[in-house]
Amino acid sequence: xxxxxxxxxxxxxxxxxxxxxxxxxxxxxxxxxxxxxxxxxxxxxxxxxxxxxxxxxxxxxxxxxxxxxxxxxxxxxxxxxxxxxxxxxxxxxxxxxxxxxxxxxxxxxxxxxxxxxxxxxxxxxxxxxxxxxxxxxxxxxxxxxxxxxxxxxxxxxxxxxxxxxxxxxxxxxxxxxxxxxxxxxxxxxxxxxxxxxxxxxxxxxxxxxxxxxxxxxxxxxxxxxxxxxxxxxxxxxxxxxxxxxxxxxxxxxxxxxxxxxxxxxxxxxxxxxxxxxx
Numbered sequence: 001x002x003x004x005x006x007x008x009x010x011x012x013x014x015x016x017x018x019x020x021x022x023x024x025x026x027x028x029x030x031x032x033x034x035x036x037x038x039x040x041x042x043x044x045x046x047x048x049x050x051x052x053x054x055x056x057x058x059x060x061x062x063x064x065x066x067x068x069x070x071x072x073x074x075x076x077x078x079x080x081x082x083x084x085x086x087x088x089x090x091x092x093x094x095x096x097x098x099x100x101x102x103x104x105x106x107x108x109x110x111x112x113x114x115x116x117x118x119x120x121x122x123x124x125x126x127x128x129x130x131x132x133x134x135x136x137x138x139x140x141x142x143x144x145x146x147x148x149x150x151x152x153x154x155x156x157x158x159x160x161x162x163x164x165x166x167x168x169x170x171x172x173x174x175x176x177x178x179x180x181x182x183x184x185x186x187x188x189x190x191x192x193x194x195x196x197x198x199x200x201x202x203x204x205x206x207x208x209x210x211x212x213x214x215x216x217x218x219x220x221x222x223x224x225x226x227x228x229x230x231x232x233x234x235x236x237x238x239x240x241x242x243x244x245x246x247x248x249x250x251x252x253x254x255x256x257x258x259x260x261x262x263x264x265x266x267x268x269x270x271x272x273x274x275x276x277x278x
Contacts, residue, residue, distance in 0.1 A: 123168055123246030124260050125185050130249070131227050131259035133159040140247040140260070141167075149249065149258045150227070152193070157227075160258065164251035173240045174201055178224070179233040184261045187246065191215045193257070193264040195223040195231045210268050227262040 129137040133148040143149070143162060151160040173185045184192075189205035191198040191213065199218035200206040206215050223231035249258050249267050256267050 123166070123170060123187050123190065123248040124265075125173060125244055125246055128185070128247070128260050129262070131262065140249075143247075143249060149252060151252065151254050151257050152225070152259075152264055153255050158254055160252040160254040162249050162252050164249075166248050166250045168246055168248075170244055170246045171241065173242075173244055173246075175238040175240055176224075176234055177236040177238075178263075179235050180226075182226075182232070182261060182263075184263050185240070186260070186265070189268070190248075191266040191268065192218060193225045193266070194218070195225075198266060201237070206268070213266065213268065225264045227259045227264075232263070 124140050126139070126141045128140040130140050130143055131150045132138055133150055138147070143165065145162055145165060147162045148159050149162060150157050152158065170187055172187065174188055176184045176186070178184070186192075188201040189203075189209060191200045191206055194216075196216060198213065199216040199222060201218050203215045203217055206213060218234075220234050220237050222234050224234065226232050252258060252267055257264055258267065259265070
């Protein structure tokens with residue numbers, strides 16, 4: 001019995017040892033990580049590393065240049081529209097008017113040769129269009145005494161009658177180009193009505209013909225009144241030397257002015273008051 005009891009105790013101890021041994025298979029020694037925890041940490045490291053790479057691609061690194069692989073976002077240069085004298089660029093709250101290229105100062109005008117009949121020498125060349133009362137245009141060389149032309153009284157257009165003509169020979173012309181593309185050729189003493197009043201290229205010569213008509217100096221940048229009651233800017237002025245046949249409506253009834261190529265011009269004679277500057 002004693003031997004059986006001893007054997008039974010031994011078997012019981014052996015069974016307990018087996019149970020403890022089996023438990024050791026699932027036991028993780030202190031200080032070591034389980035497989036699940038290791039996988040979780042690895043996944044977190046991968047996510048953090050990926051986020052860092054993405055952040056590096058988005059935020060430029062000031063210590064790197066484009067040549068070292070740093071991604072660079074470039075914005076193409078905006079092409080500015082070609083500037084010319086006929087364009088207006090409109091922006092919110094402002095209007096931009098392109099500045100015309102500089103125009104050389106015209107050379108001194110030589111002394112006129114033959115001034116022709118009539119005594120006045122302020123004139124326009126052949127082909128200059130004169131505005132008639134009926135709205136039509138007629139070449140200045142075809143105008144006759146008694147023709148009805150359109151004039152201006154300082155407020156509105158009025159009909160006028162031609163009562164005297166002249167056709168002097170001159171030695172020069174000036175070619176004026178306006179911002180609307182129109183052109184007017186005239187001699188240097190012929191006054192045009194501007195936003196600042198009457199002006200001519202050579203005021204002293206204007207005064208020599210009619211001391212009662214006080215005029216300023218006409219230059220690039222001045223605005224001349226047209227037949228649509230708009231002031232149009234002069235953008236260039238060109239001196240053209242040479243003998244040329246010219247024409248003028250020396251006397252007209254009313255206010256002694258008329259429209260030449262749709263620009264208001266004074267006839268440099270007569271006694272009618274000039275329009276007041278607006």
